[in-house]
Amino acid sequence: MEKQLDNIWIGQKDLTRDEEFMKSTNQEFAEEQVTYADMTSNLSGNRRDFLKFLGFGLGAATVAAGCDIPVKRAIPYVIKPDQIVPGVANYYASTFVNGGDYCPVLVKTREGRPIKIEGNDLSTITGGGTSARAQASVLSLYDTNRFTGRRLKMAQDGKIHLGQK
Amino acid sequence: MALLLTKIISNLNQIAAAREGEHVPAKSIAQILTSKGVITFLIFAAIILGAYTTVNKATELGRQEGYAPDQPIKFSHATHAGVNKIDCQYCHDSARRSKHSSIPSTNTCMNCHAAIKNGSTYGTAELTKIYASIGYDPATNKYIENYDSKTEEEIKAIYTKWIGDEYKRVKEKADLDDEGVRLVTQQWADIKKSLTNEQKKKIQGPIEWVRIHNLPDHVYFNHSQHVTVGKLECQTCHGKVEEMDVMKQMSPLSMGWCINCHRQTEVKFKDNAYYANYTRYHEEMAAGKRDKVTVADIGGLECQKCHY
Numbered sequence: 001m002e003k004q005l006d007n008i009w010i011g012q013k014d015l016t017r018d019e020e021f022m023k024s025t026n027q028e029f030a031e032e033q034v035t036y037a038d039m040t041s042n043l044s045g046n047r048r049d050f051l052k053f054l055g056f057g058l059g060a061a062t063v064a065a066g067c068d069i070p071v072k073r074a075i076p077y078v079i080k081p082d083q084i085v086p087g088v089a090n091y092y093a094s095t096f097v098n099g100g101d102y103c104p105v106l107v108k109t110r111e112g113r114p115i116k117i118e119g120n121d122l123s124t125i126t127g128g129g130t131s132a133r134a135q136a137s138v139l140s141l142y143d144t145n146r147f148t149g150r151r152l153k154m155a156q157d158g159k160i161h162l163g164q165k
Numbered sequence: 166m167a168l169l170l171t172k173i174i175s176n177l178n179q180i181a182a183a184r185e186g187e188h189v190p191a192k193s194i195a196q197i198l199t200s201k202g203v204i205t206f207l208i209f210a211a212i213i214l215g216a217y218t219t220v221n222k223a224t225e226l227g228r229q230e231g232y233a234p235d236q237p238i239k240f241s242h243a244t245h246a247g248v249n250k251i252d253c254q255y256c257h258d259s260a261r262r263s264k265h266s267s268i269p270s271t272n273t274c275m276n277c278h279a280a281i282k283n284g285s286t287y288g289t290a291e292l293t294k295i296y297a298s299i300g301y302d303p304a305t306n307k308y309i310e311n312y313d314s315k316t317e318e319e320i321k322a323i324y325t326k327w328i329g330d331e332y333k334r335v336k337e338k339a340d341l342d343d344e345g346v347r348l349v350t351q352q353w354a355d356i357k358k359s360l361t362n363e364q365k366k367k368i369q370g371p372i373e374w375v376r377i378h379n380l381p382d383h384v385y386f387n388h389s390q391h392v393t394v395g396k397l398e399c400q401t402c403h404g405k406v407e408e409m410d411v412m413k414q415m416s417p418l419s420m421g422w423c424i425n426c427h428r429q430t431e432v433k434f435k436d437n438a439y440y441a442n443y444t445r446y447h448e449e450m451a452a453g454k455r456d457k458v459t460v461a462d463i464g465g466l467e468c469q470k471c472h473y
Contacts, residue, residue: 078299
């Protein structure tokens with residue numbers, strides 16, 4: 001029964017070399033939970049039970065949640081603009097101007113949002129050519145610093161003119 | 166079957182053993198069932214069956230065959246397409262010219278319902294939802310000006326008055342009785358519930374329908390290719406919509422289902438300008454070497470047709 005190494009003991013029973021306790025320490029994976037008299041616990045289950053429940057709970061929740069298909073919404077226009085067909089891109093002729101650069105462009109839009117800028121083939125000046133800046137300028141259309149509407153300016157004659165700088 | 170054969174074999178063995186003079190005691194059923202062979206077989210069968218079911222169910226994840234959710238408006242295809250025989254493409258007009266067959270916008274409803282203000286089944290209950298969405302005053306037959314900036318109380322006043330007036334007109338009463346008041350309250354609550362949700366607080370604005378036919382994002386499908394070029398009936402994939410009160414997904418919309426149809430379906434090749442440049446097939450058909458061209462023949466099974 002000499003189990004205490006270097007006089008190291010855990011708990012009162014180990015110190016007093018309680019016979020029953022010493023017997024139980026021989027079984028490493030004891031069926032009955034080894035209880036320490038001076039350790040009180042409010043939990044009814046032990047760590048293994050907890051892990052079992054945790055694992056089962058997580059697994060069950062994953063399976064239950066994974067089988068549920070989220071509700072998808074289809075939201076049509078209230079008043080659909082005539083020229084827009086959902087799923088078909090519209091092309092608008094426009095002009096790219098940046099400093100001294102100029103380029104006639106075609107803007108591809110889906111449901112009113114520009115997604116691609118290409119050169120306008122019909123232009124006799126550029127014949128559909130673009131530059132990297134013109135191609136990339138589609139991003140600037142989503143710049144939050146852009147004006148969201150027309151500017152108002154009081155002209156010399158004291159009247160307000162819309163759409164003029 | 167297997168059990169029967171095993172039983173026959175064991176019986177024959179027993180007879181053979183008896184002839185040779187040996188005495189073999191007959192095994193009881195309990196002994197047979199708990200024998201090593203039977204238990205091994207049962208475990209093996211259970212594993213195979215389990216794996217088969219798991220794979221099948223996993224393949225079906227995300228499929229919604231038979232999906233028929235409640236919609237914000239109790240729109241009946243049976244009434245519109247069945248009884249009144251409105252062409253599918255009158256409302257779903259983008260099916261012939263776009264990849265989407267989109268849900269019609271509210272102004273499409275108004276083409277008819279500016280005049281038809283009482284539904285055949287639900288009276289004012291469902292139709293008023295359209296008016297509340299777009300801002301149409303059915304009492305004056307005019308669109309309400311600045312509808313978007315109206316408060317909920319103002320909207321409520323307009324439409325509860327309309328529902329109440331219609332109730333009085335139909336029941337031929339001068340005043341709203343208790344049932345009428347109850348009806349108005351209930352219909353207004355229903356309108357508010359249908360047109361608003363957590364993201365959309367205002368009554369005004371689009372009707373948020375529940376999307377039924379969903380394809381995964383990695384699938385390209387084009388309605389116009391099937392409707393305009395292929396000249397398919399809508400019912401081929403969507404079933405008898407004209408008989409459905411509540412819209413329901415008829416087809417599994419699985420890849421196997423697509424592929425199967427592409428294998429079997431004969432392309433409407435004759436007098437179809439879209440397929441005019443398939444000269445070899447046209448020549449073979451003219452020479453009588455080929456009686457039909459399926460979708461598979463013109464590349465309908467190639468992965469990149471739908472996944473790219």
